[in-house]
Structures are given as C-alpha cells and as structure tokens.
Amino acid sequence: MKISVNADYILRAMCELGADKTETPISISKIAENQHIPKKYLEKLFHKLKKAGLVKSILGKNGGYILADIPKNITMKRIFKIAENEVRIHNCVNIKKDKICDLFGDCTFKKFWTDFDNHINFFLDSHTLADFIFADNSKNN
Amino acid sequence: MKISVNADYILRAMCELGADKTETPISISKIAENQHIPKKYLEKLFHKLKKAGLVKSILGKNGGYILADIPKNITMKRIFKIAENEVRIHNCVNIKKDKICDLFGDCTFKKFWTDFDNHINFFLDSHTLADFIFADNSKNN
DNA sequence: CTAAAATATACCAATTTAGTAGGAGTTTGT
DNA sequence: ACAAACTCCTACTAAATTGGTATATTTTAG
Numbered sequence: 236m237k238i239s240v241n242a243d244y245i246l247r248a249m250c251e252l253g254a255d256k257t258e259t260p261i262s263i264s265k266i267a268e269n270q271h272i273p274k275k276y277l278e279k280l281f282h283k284l285k286k287a288g289l290v291k292s293i294l295g296k297n298g299g300y301i302l303a304d305i306p307k308n309i310t311m312k313r314i315f316k317i318a319e320n321e322v323r324i325h326n327c328v329n330i331k332k333d334k335i336c337d338l339f340g341d342c343t344f345k346k347f348w349t350d351f352d353n354h355i356n357f358f359l360d361s362h363t364l365a366d367f368i369f370a371d372n373s374k375n376n
Numbered sequence: 377m378k379i380s381v382n383a384d385y386i387l388r389a390m391c392e393l394g395a396d397k398t399e400t401p402i403s404i405s406k407i408a409e410n411q412h413i414p415k416k417y418l419e420k421l422f423h424k425l426k427k428a429g430l431v432k433s434i435l436g437k438n439g440g441y442i443l444a445d446i447p448k449n450i451t452m453k454r455i456f457k458i459a460e461n462e463v464r465i466h467n468c469v470n471i472k473k474d475k476i477c478d479l480f481g482d483c484t485f486k487k488f489w490t491d492f493d494n495h496i497n498f499f500l501d502s503h504t505l506a507d508f509i510f511a512d513n514s515k516n517n
Numbered sequence: 518c519t520a521a522a523a524t525a526t527a528c529c530a531a532t533t534t535a536g537t538a539g540g541a542g543t544t545t546g547t
Numbered sequence: 548a549c550a551a552a553c554t555c556c557t558a559c560t561a562a563a564t565t566g567g568t569a570t571a572t573t574t575t576a577g
Contacts, residue, residue: 236379236460237564238467239534246485262553276536282555295544296552311488319377320533326379343508344387347452351499358495367484378533380565403522417567423524436575437521461564 241318244272245280246367249314252290253306253368260292260299283317306364315359324352382459385413386421387508390455393431394447394509401433401440424458447505456500465493 247270255261263281267274281300284290289309290300302309315322325348388411396402404422408415422441425431430450431441443450456463466489 236377236456237462237464238377240467241535243467243485246488260553264553273536275538278554279536285554292554293544294542294554296550297545298543298553300554315377321378323378326381326384344384347387347503347508354499355496358492362488367488382566401522405522414567416569419523420567426523433523434575435523435573437519438576439522439574441523 239319241280242315244270244277245284245314245318246311246364248272248277248280249284249289249302249309249364250367252300252302253309253364258301259297260301262299265299280317287313287317289313289317302364306368309364310360311362312356312359314364324348324355380460382421383456385411385418386425386455386459387452387505389413389418389421390425390430390443390450390505391508393441393443394450394505399442400438401442403440406440421458428454428458430454430458443505447509450505451501452503453497453500455505465489465496 248266251266251269252261263274263278266272267277270277281290281292285292285300288303291303292298292300327344327348389407392407392410393402404415404419407413408418422431422433426433426441429444432444433439433441468485468489
C-alpha cells in the first residue's frame with residue numbers, strides 16, 4: 236500500500252496557488268522551480284487537475300493557473316482521486332466477483348474492507364487545502 | 377493507493393487455520409483449493425508468514441501449517457505488514473529528505489501525512505483475526 | 518519405498534510509476 | 548509584427564512492482 240509522489244506534488248502546488256495573494260495566475264515553471272518538482276511531470280498533473288475542475292488555466296504569455304474554488308472547498312479526497320491512478324481498498328474476491336459476494340449478505344470480509352475504505356475516506360474528507368495554507372497566517376476562506 | 381491481493385489471500389488463509397477445530401495442520405494445497413488461491417503463490421505467502429512468526433509449519437506427509445498464536449493476538453496490522461511489500465503513507469519530500477524537513481519543525485504537510493498514517497494504523501490495530509472467525513459461531517479465544 | 522508435504526530458487530509477462538521529449542497552439546510585451 | 552512565455556497534447560521510456568509459474572530438494576507418514 237503506497238501513496239505516489241503525485242499527492243505530495245499536487246498538494247504543494249495547489250497550496251502555492253492558494254497562498255498567492257495576487258489575482259494573477261502562476262505558471263508551471265514557477266511552481267516547479269519553487270517546489271522542486273520536474274516541470275514536465277507537473278504539467279501533466281495540472282492537465283488532470285484542470286480536467287477535474289480543481290484549477291483554471293490562463294493561456295498565453297503571463298498565463299498560468301489559478302484555483303477554481305476556495306481552499307476550504309478543496310478536500311484531500313478530491314486531490315487523492317486525481318493523484319492516485321486507482322484507489323482500491325476494497326480488495327476482496329467477495330466484492331470483486333459479485334456472484335460469490337451475493338451469497339453472503341453479511342460477509343465479515345466485505346464489511347472489513349468497506350469499513351477500511353470508509354475510515355480512510357472520512358479522514359481525507361475532513362482535510363482541505365485551507366488546513367495547509369492558513370495554518371500560521373490566519374485569514375478568511 | 378492500492379491494496380494488493382495478498383492481504384485478502386492471507387486473511388482468508390489465516391481464517392481457515394484459525395477456524396479449524398482439529399489440532400492437525402492444514403496443507404497449502406487444501407487452503408488453495410478451498411479459497412481459490414493459486415497454490416504456488418500461496419506457498420510464497422506462507423513462507424513470509426512463517427518468517428514473521430504468524431504460523432508454524434509441520435514438515436512431511438500430513439504436514440501443513442497451524443497458527444502460531446491465538447486469533448485475537450493476530451492484528452490486521454501484522455497481516456498488512458507481510459501482505460504489502462511496502463507501506464508508504466509518509467509521502468512527503470519534507471519527510472523523505474530529512475534536511476529539508478528539519479527546517480520546519482511544525483510543517484503542516486508532515487503533520488498531515490503522519491496523522492494519515494496513524495489514522496490507518498489505528499484501524500488496522502483495532503481488528504484481529506478473531507473478528508472474522510468467531511463472528512457467528514461464538515467461542516472463546 | 519513412495520506419496521505428500523514444506524522449502525528454496527529462479528524465472529516471467531503485464532502493469533504501473535515517475536519521469537522525458539518534442540512540438541503545436543495562444544497570448545502579450547515591445 | 549514578432550519573439551518570448553505560456554498552456555496543451557501526444558508519444559516514448561527505464562525501472563520497479565505485481566501476480567504468478569516452474570523446477571527441484573528435503574522431510575516425513577504409512
């Protein structure tokens with residue numbers, strides 16, 4: 236069970252967008268440099284972020300990205316969904332192979348994997364970008 | 377973030393050992409057949425389980441495996457440690473690269489990853505093999 | 518002696534991870 | 548008008564991991 240580098244990359248990149256007070260977009264180049272993330276790799280991640288509606292892009296010179304929503308509305312769950320190619324906690328043949336699963340309505344294995352999944356998602360849902368950005372310099376949002 | 381098939385395989389295999397009332401060992405062949413797990417693959421998993429001290433082996437004909445401890449002492453965390461080749465939740469350059477990390481004593485990123493790790497481990501520690509075995513047929517242990 | 522069992526070691530195809538490469542399209546400062 | 552600075556898009560790649568196979572050796576019951 237591993238967490239890819241993507242979650243960390245995205246988290247820090249989004250924080251940089253969220254922490255910026257100016258209304259101008261920030262470029263991939265700048266974020267990559269500040270956060271020590273390979274530029275081309277970060278580009279791909281932002282492509283996903285845009286498709287998922289977490290950021291907006293401004294084309295052309297002086298272009299870049301801005302958050303599509305206020306930090307407190309961006310949960311870690313949303314970030315994880317993009318960062319991790321697949322989130323598979325329900326690892327149980329009784330769940331994967333539905334026919335077997337249906338035989339046991341209250342299968343304890345299934346219950347365990349579902350509970351585990353819920354436990355993780357509860358944590359991810361209860362943390363947002365705002366937790367990271369306004370930790371020391373208090374501000375609204 | 378994925379959970380490999382191993383955790384499911386081991387969980388069901390160990391349950392079969394734990395549920396067995398006889399004092400005789402159970403062979404890999406039998407478990408593999410009952411649980412629909414590739415025999416050779418299960419063999420490798422049991423090798424790890426033995427090395428970790430979760431099961432004991434009996435060699436020769438009529439040999440097989442028995443639990444090395446009572447079910448309630450076998451936590452899901454112990455199983456996960458064997459099932460997952462690597463458990464990496466602390467995915468943060470501020471943690472991986474110690475020099476950067478030391479610069480921020482109360483880094484919010486680090487805190488998040490550590491909290492996440494603790495959250496998961498708390499869940500895994502609070503479930504044992506006994507939860508699966510004696511769900512319906514109540515019995516001591 | 519032989520069949521059934523664990524043990525040990527090596528191999529393998531497919532997939533995933535963490536990138537890199539090269540350019541095409543868009544906008545802006547000068 | 549034009550070059551620089553951007554995003555956007557597609558493809559490629561090396562290394563590691565995953566989920567398994569294959570083959571042979573050792574141990575023991577009957």
